[in-house]
Amino acid sequence: MKKSRTDMIFNLSLVALIFAAVIIVENIPGVNPMLSTVLKKGSIYALVAVSMNLLNGFTGLFSLGQAGFMLLGAYTYAVITIPDSAREKVYMYVKEGSAVSRAWFDNISNALHMSEDVSKLLIMIIGMLAGGLIAAFFSWLIGLPVLKLKRDYLAIATLGFAEIIRAIFQWDKLGPVTNGSNVLRNFPTFKTAVFPLTVSALCILFIVLLINSTYGRAFKAIRDDEIAAEAMGINLAHHKRLAFVISSFFAGIGGALLAMFQNTLQATPFKSAMTYEILLIVVIGGIGSISGSIIASFLYISASEWWLRGLDSGKFLFIESPAVLRGGFRMVVFSVIIMIIVLFFRKGIMGEKEISVTRFLKLFKKKDEKNKEI
Amino acid sequence: MSENVLKLENITMQFGGVVAINDLSLEVNKGEIVSLIGPNGAGKTTVFNVITGVYEATNGAVYYEDKMILSNHPQGKMKKMYAGTDAGKFSDVMTKTPDRITSLGIARTFQNIRLFKSMTVFENVLTAKHMLRKSNLFGAALKLNHREEANAREETMQLLERLGLDDVKDELATSLPYGKQRYLEIARALATKPKLLLLDEPAAGMNPQETMALTAFIKSIRDEFDLTVFIIEHHMNLVMDISDRIYVIDFGKLISHGSPEEVQNDEAVIKAYLGVSEEDE
Numbered sequence A: 001m002k003k004s005r006t007d008m009i010f011n012l013s014l015v016a017l018i019f020a021a022v023i024i025v026e027n028i029p030g031v032n033p034m035l036s037t038v039l040k041k042g043s044i045y046a047l048v049a050v051s052m053n054l055l056n057g058f059t060g061l062f063s064l065g066q067a068g069f070m071l072l073g074a075y076t077y078a079v080i081t082i083p084d085s086a087r088e089k090v091y092m093y094v095k096e097g098s099a100v101s102r103a104w105f106d107n108i109s110n111a112l113h114m115s116e117d118v119s120k121l122l123i124m125i126i127g128m129l130a131g132g133l134i135a136a137f138f139s140w141l142i143g144l145p146v147l148k149l150k151r152d153y154l155a156i157a158t159l160g161f162a163e164i165i166r167a168i169f170q171w172d173k174l175g176p177v178t179n180g181s182n183v184l185r186n187f188p189t190f191k192t193a194v195f196p197l198t199v200s201a202l203c204i205l206f207i208v209l210l211i212n213s214t215y216g217r218a219f220k221a222i223r224d225d226e227i228a229a230e231a232m233g234i235n236l237a238h239h240k241r242l243a244f245v246i247s248s249f250f251a252g253i254g255g256a257l258l259a260m261f262q263n264t265l266q267a268t269p270f271k272s273a274m275t276y277e278i279l280l281i282v283v284i285g286g287i288g289s290i291s292g293s294i295i296a297s298f299l300y301i302s303a304s305e306w307w308l309r310g311l312d313s314g315k316f317l318f319i320e321s322p323a324v325l326r327g328g329f330r331m332v333v334f335s336v337i338i339m340i341i342v343l344f345f346r347k348g349i350m351g352e353k354e355i356s357v358t359r360f361l362k363l364f365k366k367k368d369e370k371n372k373e374i
Numbered sequence B: 001m002s003e004n005v006l007k008l009e010n011i012t013m014q015f016g017g018v019v020a021i022n023d024l025s026l027e028v029n030k031g032e033i034v035s036l037i038g039p040n041g042a043g044k045t046t047v048f049n050v051i052t053g054v055y056e057a058t059n060g061a062v063y064y065e066d067k068m069i070l071s072n073h074p075q076g077k078m079k080k081m082y083a084g085t086d087a088g089k090f091s092d093v094m095t096k097t098p099d100r101i102t103s104l105g106i107a108r109t110f111q112n113i114r115l116f117k118s119m120t121v122f123e124n125v126l127t128a129k130h131m132l133r134k135s136n137l138f139g140a141a142l143k144l145n146h147r148e149e150a151n152a153r154e155e156t157m158q159l160l161e162r163l164g165l166d167d168v169k170d171e172l173a174t175s176l177p178y179g180k181q182r183y184l185e186i187a188r189a190l191a192t193k194p195k196l197l198l199l200d201e202p203a204a205g206m207n208p209q210e211t212m213a214l215t216a217f218i219k220s221i222r223d224e225f226d227l228t229v230f231i232i233e234h235h236m237n238l239v240m241d242i243s244d245r246i247y248v249i250d251f252g253k254l255i256s257h258g259s260p261e262e263v264q265n266d267e268a269v270i271k272a273y274l275g276v277s278e279e280d281e
């Protein structure tokens, strides 16, 4: 009991420290803009990776639908929050124009004399929650048939679902809502990394609390041994569906954040490649480790967006060789690094463990004792 | 003493063409310790799997505390293939998933130990308390159920103390020696607060001393937790010592039934075991 309290205090102060650092870093002029990108995208990927870990790592359900649920969240967010004044221009390639309006919200906002900032924050929160709920709703719908499938078939079915969703969202007939294959833009977005970090932190906090609750134990029991879990009175269908719906809800929120991060939204990037990217982060961080997923997300985004950029543009560290270091080389190096990690660190950075000061302190104590013995 | 806890009526379990249980009827009464014995492959574990809803019997009905909980008759393809008897006797179809059976008050252990591998001894037992929760997901995540959780932890601790597992409570369940793993399985089953306990070869892999200790232990928990026990076992010393009544099956068919003395002297049983009976495994 006491041990976990020390850990909790440590973790909370760590989070507070990170936030303080982010606010300071972002307000210093001339700071590498890449750092800001890494913080924003890293925190979004961290949330999505943790939500995938909840399902794949903690409940043992091998689902590959993450990109599909992110797309649902992203589109729901954008469609709901684009200001009515901008809709005509955004939907200009759609004959019927936009079928959705946010007048209901603007009316309430005006009636309550909300300031512009409050109103914007509120619609962002509403949009994100709606994104999460729509993603959760779809996962609830497909959950019943899909979750009966065994391992590989579940992966294939969810992957297929994600691809179908992507195709449907680009369908002309849905143009008045999704803008077909045209770009959605002008929805409210965030400027600093504080917003995505806060949202991610809150969502991840909820997932951690859930995993440490009696429901989390039921999920892990299902992962460890379905037959034994069932014999202990755990309803498999109900709990698998719960994990699936919650995971999809947070993937939807992550998708909404990603839409904000990108400023514009199209269905094309939400391919299976995006799911694999997230799966990779989960594997690198350690299947079944939340802190592993978070660390791996920031490392992965740092590497792909920042540290290895030079490999594509002819200059990396001290090497200058435009002939070799050109477009695409970054991905080659990146893939090799990932292969090495997957081959030599089979359990990822953290295995199934979490960051814990108490364990860290114990390590020191043991060393001290050893030294004394000598 | 004759209050009926479990009753099987004409149960037949057919896998494809294989009849694993053939027209089996039996009863277990409140407070009894009843054994189910038979040679390897006789269908004993399958009987447990039918009672707990892992398999759906092809024909027959199961009653728990005088209420029908499971029932079936040959349907679909099975109609033609059915090789058992009493095909027309049961008209109801009633199925339940294993978790529903457990929540009725029937808990079991497994012949090939099935502990939660990633969890400690304590967590294994605590997880079985999930079934008894009243809190919903949000309440549990936001720790609004702290009283329930504290209660579950305390009961878990008490169980572990009772079964002599408290000193290893923070160890990985799978790192325990074999015998202790079997006790842990019993602890986990007891955590669901059952009225009927099904034990599938709890003494498998134990030496004679351990088996004797287990025999005394099963008797004591029967009294302490007000249990009815239905037990599958190969160790004849344990079976003869512990059982109020014994059912013997061979090739899925009931071949004998009665008190330990009656069964021990039954020609059919001796023939089925063909001298295998007093072996030590």
Ligand SMILES: Nc1ncnc2c1ncn2[C@@H]1O[C@H](COP(=O)(O)OP(=O)(O)OP(=O)(O)O)[C@@H](O)[C@H]1O
Binding pocket: B015, B018, B020, B038, B039, B040, B041, B042, B043, B044, B045, B046, B047, B111
């Ligand atoms: N799922 C199944 N599919 C097909 N056949 C099965 C299945 N389960 C059990 N059987 C068959 O049913 C018969 C009885 O098996 P069961 O495991 O119940 O025997 P047992 O009496 O528990 O034996 P043991 O003493 O070895 O544990 C065996 O012939 C087995 O092959």
Ligand SMILES: [Mg+2]
Binding pocket: B044, B045, B046, B111
């Ligand atoms: Mg068996």
